[in-house]
Amino acid sequence: MKFFGKALLTLLILFLLVLLALYILLQTRWGASWIGRTISNNTSYQLSLSKMEHNFSSPSHLLLDDVTFGRKGQTPTLVAKQVDLGLGLIQFSNPLHFAAIRLDQGSLNISEKSATLPLSAEQLQLTQMAVNSPQFVLPLKAEKVTGAVSPWHPRAGNFIGDDANFQFSAGSLNLAGIDGTNLLVQGKLANNRLILSNVGADVARGSLTGSAERDAEGNWNVSRLQLSSLRFQTTRSLSAFFAPIFALPSLHIDRLDVTGARLQGPNWAASDLNFSLKDLTLHNGDWQSDDGSLSLNASSFVKGGLLLNDPIINMTFSPQGINLTQFSSRWVNGLIRAAGSWSRSDKKLTLNDLAFAGLEYTLPVDWREIWMKPLPSWLESVEISHFSANNNLIIDINPDFPFQMTALEGNGNSLLLAKDRQWGIWGGTLSFNAAEATFNRVDIRHPSIALTANDSQINVTEMSAFAQKGLLEAKAILTQTPQRQLSLRLSGRGVPLDELVNWGWPALPLRGDGNLSLDLSASLAAGEPLSQSASGTLSASQDDKTINQTMSKGVVRAQ
Template identity: 25%
Template sequence: MRLAAKVIATLGILVLLILTILIALLHTRHAAPVLSQLVASLSPYTLSSEQVDYDIRRPWHLTLQAPTLSLDDNKLLHSDNIELWLSPATTLHNAFRRLNNPKLPFHWAFDSLLIDGINTDTQYETNLAALSQLPAMSSQRLALKNFSYHNNNLRLEHAQIEVDHWHSPALVAHTQSKAEHNLASWGHFSGNFRLAAPSAQWQQYPITQLLLDGEKESGEKEKSRWTLYGYSFNWQGANIGGQAELTTSDSTHQLHLHQLSINQLRFNSAQRSQELVSQWQTLLPANTTLSIGRLDINNGHIELADLAFNQLNLSLLNWDSQHNVWQQSHSQLSLSADSILWRDSLWQQPLLDLSFTPKQIELVGLSSELWQGYVRAKGTLTPDTLALGQLTLNNLKVFLPANWRQQAQTWLQPLKQISVEKLDIGYVQLTAAEAAFPFHISGWHLDGQDLTLKQADQWGLWHGKLTTNAGFASFNTVELIEPFVRMTSKQGHWQLNQLTLPFSHGLVEGQADIDLASAAKPWQLALSVDSAPADILAKWLTLPLPLSGSIDSQISASGLAANPLSLAYSLSGQLEAQFRDLNLNLSGRQLAQQLSQWPTSHKLETDPVTMQTVTHANQVEEKQPTKLATSLSPLTITSERGHITLSPLQLENEEFKATLKGSWDLAAPKQQRLQLEILQPCRWIRVWQSTPNEMDDHQQTTSSSPCEGNNI
């Protein structure tokens, strides 16, 4: 026992002596070579430094000036200086653990490790390979000062990085999970971290005053959570900051932006926005979902392909990118701007406030100056309904695009029900310069209360009161002066109480009603026409009769509108018209040509009818058309349960005489007869006729009589 005690005492004295000598040498100029020799003796690494600073008053603190760590002549690490605070208790504990289990690696443990002036060049993969060969070590606190980092996607200049509980790559390989090992080419840490850099560059975008302050937590089953208590940087002239949290696992990743504030953003490229989205997706791990607690954009200027914001202020709350717009839960969007340019429409001073719940978007408020006027609205939108509490349009000057009908149909097609509690349209100018039917309305007013305009996917005034008038209107160049319409509806019974269409020297008045709620949809119509311009026949009804003059008419009709078959069996009524001061702008031959082409685009029956004309071989020179005083006999059309009769109608002037007569049955469109006869001075007859046949359902014939003299 005494011998063993003496041996232990001797070893202890030798250890103390060696430590004393070592400590003494660390205070001399020989400290650097002594430390290099010590590292070479205890490990396969080579350490060189210009100077080693040591103070006995801080026995576990050591400073190395311009150190270089190498392995097999490969430089692993070089910096301006390194300060390290050794953790002797942890280091000895690791040594004893290795004695009990030789498979465990020995690693140096430090309370703090400060590296100043480290630099990684563009050879990123080479640097990672070098870092992976660092000795097994750990530090309760790792700090990098004046750190410069360059690779293909990211550049950091003079950055400062601080992390807690850092383990070198060699230690990670033995102590961490496979997933952590794959992500830890630079090592592994958990706990608080901080990154500050005066300048940086991500992709081609420069960043200044970058600051990240957060915490990393490692959980079970290869889960980890990154929490950014604060981040801020300047990018594209904007100051960006906020808080965020990233939760990762082996299969899913969730990024939650607790707050994101963007001030004074300047962005003016649609292509760059697409590149930015692509690079953002590359930066995040695959299968990453994004949710936003609060997003604020203040005084932003953004220009994209067909959308531009000036002085934009936007606030978005509780948004989840994993869900579409109809699946958001208690989300809100508020927007204001100096101006917004969208598809050549300038919205000035817009205000928008939206609230999102599952399958519903509430338009809390919308107001804006638009098209030299003002727009205001509020209401609720679901995937198939639109319920507006208020819609106000004042002083707008609207020029409808060529395809406005198709656009409106596309937007409104998904909606099965549309209602407006309060509709107010005032002093609006509406212009459509379409070739088929151009129109212009000036001084348009429309007032509506409790309106249901579409129900069960069927258009109509299902409920409410609607009154509209205008100072002036023109439909296909036919002018109206102060037209007026008033209608009401209750429980689907739609009534046209007053229709007044004043022309410059004439008037059309009418009333109508239809029961939309009834299965049969019965309806009736009454119109009174006094001195209406005759050109409405061609311009409104597309009849090939370019007449000028006046029309007096009385029209009454009724029927069922449930479907075309119901209408065919129920249409009853009468049309009587008288014509005054008529002039025809076509010659007889030109009129015949137009009449011969007219049924091609306006068929009287479902199936096409073969039509022939009888002409004479001799032709006469046609005179230039002039306005010819023309007389037209009174027009009488009667209908009894779908059977329509056209009494003979005669059109006559000094050049020709034409007669049109016939009848047809809407319920049996294959049985019809319509005859047109023109004399100038030759006789030209055209007959459309369908007759029953025992072999076929029907057959179509034409008949004519020969001309005498010159034919048209």
């Protein structure tokens, strides 16, 4: 019995010596290299480390130095100066699940392929790490990341796991091409729902704070988001800048506040922008709101050739549509003001009041094409209950028929300016007058016009102007059919007899002042030359001389 006892004791001592030797060897560079080779040769993962350390003063911690780990043939998922594995009794049943894992001074490269890791822990801690996740909801790259995930159970396509709380800070980050510093984020993942309970960062020389949530279908709910003092420049157009937002399945904004922002892109900019948006949902290119609102002001806004100075917008949203309580802005050295509503049911914009004052506006070269172009699908008609214009200068530099009107004033009531997505004067009353005007290099004084319109025709009830020492007066009717048949009757007393030359009628053999009488019919159909449809008669008299001419399809012959 003594022999067997001594033999058993000897074997036990030898076993302990072997364990001690292995314990010592594994903590050498050779041991670390052997562990890396063994895992790399027998699994689909690649592992290298320079040293493994264990200290009986901290028996529950295993330290790995200079670790590189990832799938073979891919960018390493983990590179760290040190990895601290927290050990516990669970290692006996699940060797790859740790009480805690701490990654120190390295980088994490997260993708859908690299996220399926064989490790898990009750807590994952990061200290001064770099994180690169190009396939995240928004492409993310962060430096000096410190934080924790608890518990950490990574899944395919989800590095954090399906159910975890997290808290991180980062010295710098780039999120979807936007640089930021001093990031702090707290939240959780639960049942494929991402909850960001608190987010803060310094972005574009300003600050961002907020909270938001994303569900399993990718729909976002922004509880609050505040952006302050942004100074942001981009190479994207305005539509491309907002494209990622409209690409989301759904975005609900409880409250969004922007203060003191300056934004700039190609052909667009906003200076000193302040706005507050409440209760609005964007979904499938449309919006919904039960009781939302938008309040906006800025020192300037630029979009292409449009420059608005000191714009102010206040509106409310409801299931029925939009109520525009206030819009005002300085524009082309003048002022524009409007208030009204847009109805969702009939897609009609109704402006209760529209006013222009002191404008100095040059019409765009293609304003006629813009006038003929159909309106967007969300705008079927436009009606102005009351319109007023005061002391405006309007210029058209089209070389075919330039014109200018100085000190232009006007009034209108119940004006239907768009119907079935087409601009026009489809209803209401309208009148204009100006101090001076020039039409195709013909100067006139105190021109005025008054008209009424309905579905069938536009009736010009009064049109007059002074031409040098004489007076021009006219009346006209324009049908609302596609042919746009025009009937015009014009008379002039004591006017220059060549007054109509630059307006399309050939020169008369008479010179000086006299009387004119013109009856003309023509078609203003889109895309058809006016001259080819013009027919009428002209009578001109001077003292005892009278000339009568007839025009047929734009060709004049004397009678």
